[in-house]
Amino acid sequence: MSGPIPRLVPRLEIRNLRRSFEGRAVVDDVSLQIMPGQVTCLLGPSGCGKSTTLRMIAGVEMQDSGTIHVDGKLICDTVFRVPPERREIGLMFQDFSLFPHLTVAGNVAYGLRGTKAEKRARVEELLTRVDLLRYIDGYPHQLSGGEQQRVALARALAPRPRIMLMDEPFSGLDNRLRDGIRDETLSILKEEDTAVLLVTHEPDEAMRMADEIALMRDGRVVQQGAPYNVYTFPVDRAAVSFFSDANVVEAKVSGALAHTAFGRFLAPGVEDGTVVDIVFRPQHVRIDFDRAGKGPLPTAVDGTAARAVVERARFMGNESLVEFRMDHDGSLLKATVPNVFIPNAGTVMWLTIRRDKCFVFPREA
Structure with missing residues (x-):
């Protein structure tokens, strides 16, 4: 066994x-x-x-x-x-902390133990791995910032x-x-x-x-x-919010449900009357182009559509950021749309938010 x-x-x-x-x-x-x-x-x-x-x-x-x-x-x-x-324990910091009076080889070998030949072999091995062997006899001031960072890495790794x-x-x-x-x-x-x-x-x-x-x-x-x-x-x-922009909708819980202009959200275990924040990222806001002017209609996945007016829009490189002023409470809500989408300010649109991408947290005091 x-x-x-x-x-x-x-x-x-x-x-x-x-x-x-x-x-x-x-x-x-x-x-x-x-x-x-x-x-x-x-x-x-x-x-x-x-x-x-x-x-x-x-x-x-x-x-x-x-x-x-x-x-x-x-x-x-x-x-x-x-x-x-x-x-x-090896250490690496923002400023690299290379010794300006030592060569690249001298920096990498600093703190190494062993014979001169053993130190040289370890230095050459590491400089080869970071593709800087050609600068082995150069000095830090002769290197770019990226090259200095790689020397700092080699020096930190040298003593294993x-x-x-x-x-x-x-x-x-x-x-x-x-x-x-x-x-x-x-x-x-x-x-x-x-x-x-x-x-x-x-x-x-x-x-x-x-x-x-x-x-x-x-x-x-x-x-x-x-x-x-x-x-x-x-x-x-x-x-x-630490990882990305976040939209926040305030709601009050009744019967384990938080009631908003976007429909109802599950709030299990939250006492009636508790104020909660419904938090969602801009990429999870959906613009309902087919519903423009038709009024709010419920859907299974996205709840109820809420009316909003475009405040501003700008292209960010691989997506567009659109800011909306919500009709129901005047709050500002951000949405990101792939590629180029720059509607004029004042354009009326209907928005939904994905239920499976929303977080419900009791409002902190």
């Missing part, structure tokens, strides 16, 4: 990390697990505690409570602490870290370079089987790079999961 299946041990695990400054909780009970080869993204607005979490894991900031483990072994609590240089911490590493690059370098970086990190914790405030970057997203707000992880799940099943109105 075969033995029990061994439990997979996280490459990095943090448990209940807390850190306060001047009585304010900057990181409040944060726990994460990252497996080898997995990319987890700490996503959230500036000041939510992302970078402080990273600094505690790196060892340059001490937690008030909680523990940090690498491959199942404790490396830091409030008593025991492995020094930063012995944690086998088990974990890579990345704090907004691509934000200094222009949009033309960013996507390609992100994909290249991700490919190399996956090949090295490195566990990656990436900090960013850009949802698009998190969706593009992460296997798992931990959405932070006010020092806490409010939602965690695969990008599809975090985007598709948000925990609250703020989570919807």
Whole structure:
């Protein structure tokens, strides 16, 4: 008989990390697990505690409570602490932090142990992988921003870290370079089987790079999961809005139904009289071209059509954004339409919203 299946041990695990400054909780009970080869993204607005979490894991900031483990072994609590240089953790930051007086080879080799030949071999291997071997004897100022970022990646990977911490590493690059370098970086990190914790405030970057997203707000992880799940099943109105524009319709619940100009929405478990927000993204607003001027008619999927007047419209490149002023309450509602669609201001249209793409949340005080 075969033995029990061994439990997979996280490459990095943090448990209940807390850190306060001047009585304010900057990181409040944060726990994460990252497996080898997995990319987890700490996503959230500036000041939510992302970078402080990273600094505690790196060892340059001490937690008030909680523990940090690498491959199942404790490396830091409030008593025991492995020094930063012995944690086998690589670091990448926005400014690259290359040494201007060292060659590209000298930057990549910085911190490497071993003989001169062993160091040279590792440098050449990594520079070949990032397609910069021809610049091995050059200096950082001779390289473009994208090339400097790749040197920084090679330097961070040189000592074969088990974990890579990345704090907004691509934000200094222009949009033309960013996507390609992100994909290249991700490919190399996956090949090295490195566990990656990436900090960013850009949802698009998190969706593009992460296997798992931990959405932070006010020092806490409010939602965690695969990008599809975090985007598709948000925990609250703020989570919807963080990933995209969001429309909000206010309604009052009666008999587990929220009543609106767009029809009734299910609100199971919500007490009668409770005010709720019905939240939906602009791409889930439908313009009913066949119903113009015919009045509101109910449909099974989209409920009731509501009358609106075009406020403004503009072409955004691969879609058009149309803003409507709603007849029933004067609120503004946004809709996106594929390709070019620029109706004149004042045009009357009827709108519906997809029931399966709406979220109903009790209104927060």
